[in-house]
Amino acid sequence: MTKEPIIQLNHIDVTFHNKGQTVKAVQDVSLEVARGDIYGVVGYSGAGKSTLVRVINRLQRPTAGTVTVNGQNILALRSSELRAARKKIGMIFQHFNLMNARTIADNVDYPLKGSGLSRKERHDKVARLLDLVGLSEKAQDYPAQLSGGQKQRVAIARALANDPEILISDEATSALDPKTTSAILELLKRLNKELGLTVVLITHEMDAVKEICNKVAVMEDGAIIERGDLVSIFSNPQKPLTRDFINTATQIDQALEKIYKQAKGLGLDDHHQLVQLKYVGASTDAPLITELFKRYQVVSNILYGNVEILQDTPLGNLVVVMAGEPDQLEQAWQYCRDAGIQLTFLKPKDPEVA
Numbered sequence: 001m002t003k004e005p006i007i008q009l010n011h012i013d014v015t016f017h018n019k020g021q022t023v024k025a026v027q028d029v030s031l032e033v034a035r036g037d038i039y040g041v042v043g044y045s046g047a048g049k050s051t052l053v054r055v056i057n058r059l060q061r062p063t064a065g066t067v068t069v070n071g072q073n074i075l076a077l078r079s080s081e082l083r084a085a086r087k088k089i090g091m092i093f094q095h096f097n098l099m100n101a102r103t104i105a106d107n108v109d110y111p112l113k114g115s116g117l118s119r120k121e122r123h124d125k126v127a128r129l130l131d132l133v134g135l136s137e138k139a140q141d142y143p144a145q146l147s148g149g150q151k152q153r154v155a156i157a158r159a160l161a162n163d164p165e166i167l168i169s170d171e172a173t174s175a176l177d178p179k180t181t182s183a184i185l186e187l188l189k190r191l192n193k194e195l196g197l198t199v200v201l202i203t204h205e206m207d208a209v210k211e212i213c214n215k216v217a218v219m220e221d222g223a224i225i226e227r228g229d230l231v232s233i234f235s236n237p238q239k240p241l242t243r244d245f246i247n248t249a250t251q252i253d254q255a256l257e258k259i260y261k262q263a264k265g266l267g268l269d270d271h272h273q274l275v276q277l278k279y280v281g282a283s284t285d286a287p288l289i290t291e292l293f294k295r296y297q298v299v300s301n302i303l304y305g306n307v308e309i310l311q312d313t314p315l316g317n318l319v320v321v322m323a324g325e326p327d328q329l330e331q332a333w334q335y336c337r338d339a340g341i342q343l344t345f346l347k348p349k350d351p352e353v354a
């Protein structure tokens with residue numbers, strides 16, 4: 001028996017009517033998030049990501065569809081029940097939304113008002129939360145004294161105050177530099193592991209998804225166009241938009257651009273083919289290239305190589321010029337395919353070299 005998903009969105013539509021304009025922000029989206037997932041939702045600005053996740057805690061009521069969180073029908077809850085349900089769903093945002101006139105400790109304490117905890121219990125809890133995010137020393141500081149990354153840590157501590165089971169991160173790293181982004185993502189991953197927190201990570205950067213998510217959905221024009229576990233999406237994307245996101249994240253776009261610029265110098269012809277090799281799992285490039293030479297006298301000149309480790313699975317990407325006799329090349333490619341390697345024959349776009 002499969003475990004019931006912690007979040008279940010069924011056939012969600014969200015339609016806005018604004019000054020005679022109709023915007024279908026979310027169209028027939030169904031999404032299941034399992035307990036313990038770090039589920040990435042990636043898409044460009046305006047794709048409908050924020051609207052979709054706001055449906056989870058009914059900050060946005062859908063025009064159609066059903067929402068089940070933790071077994072509860074969210075759309076049927078009365079306001080007191082909804083308040084209780086929302087406490088179990090933390091949220092963090094791009095702009096932190098801290099109260100600037102209050103200390104860090106007071107910011108984290110704020111959601112505990114009305115929790116029934118004593119002053120002492122609240123004080124201890126705030127201390128624990130600040131320790132959890134590595135900010136114990138900053139308790140009496142004010143938000144203005146903190147860096148962006150530290151502010152986001154405060155926002156995370158505050159979001160965790162009521163011991164939520166779900167944390168929704170809506171572009172929480174989008175205002176941060178790459179190093180700080182990685183540190184925040186690492187923190188989310190640690191919270192996922194240590195607290196069993198389910199995370200929904202909204203972002204326009206596949207890089208962020210790549211670092212910590214186990215599942216990913218790609219959104220475009222209000223719809224989910226592709227979804228799956230991280231490794232299969234990265235190793236075998238179906239939609240052009242998904243490929244775009246991945247190529248940007250793995251920096252292969254920039255590499256190919258450079259390679260295409262040099263294409264003339266590569267002397268491509270029947271005996272020299274520009275090939276991209278993609279492989280998942282343990283196979284490594286060095287033995288393969290040796291093997292291709294030993295078996296078929298095919299020489300592979302590596303122009304670009306990258307290995308991503310996704311969910312502990314290596315995902316390799318090589319761009320090589322393979323040189324050899326045409327029939328030997330054919331056999332070498334077949335050997336690669338038999339070894340589970342995906343081949344793409346790259347054709348430089350410049351007509352002079354094509």
Ligand SMILES: Nc1ncnc2c1ncn2[C@@H]1O[C@H](COP(=O)(O)OP(=O)(O)O)[C@@H](O)[C@H]1O
Pocket residue numbers: 016017018023024025043044045046047048049050051052
């Ligand atoms: N409250 C609203 N009223 C009218 N249109 C909205 C509202 N919120 C979002 N939209 C529109 O819905 C679409 C999706 O927006 P949003 O969910 O914010 O996308 P994303 O988070 O992916 O950038 C956009 O076209 C946006 O302008």
Ligand SMILES: [Mg+2]
Pocket residue numbers: 049050051170171
């Ligand atoms: Mg948004």
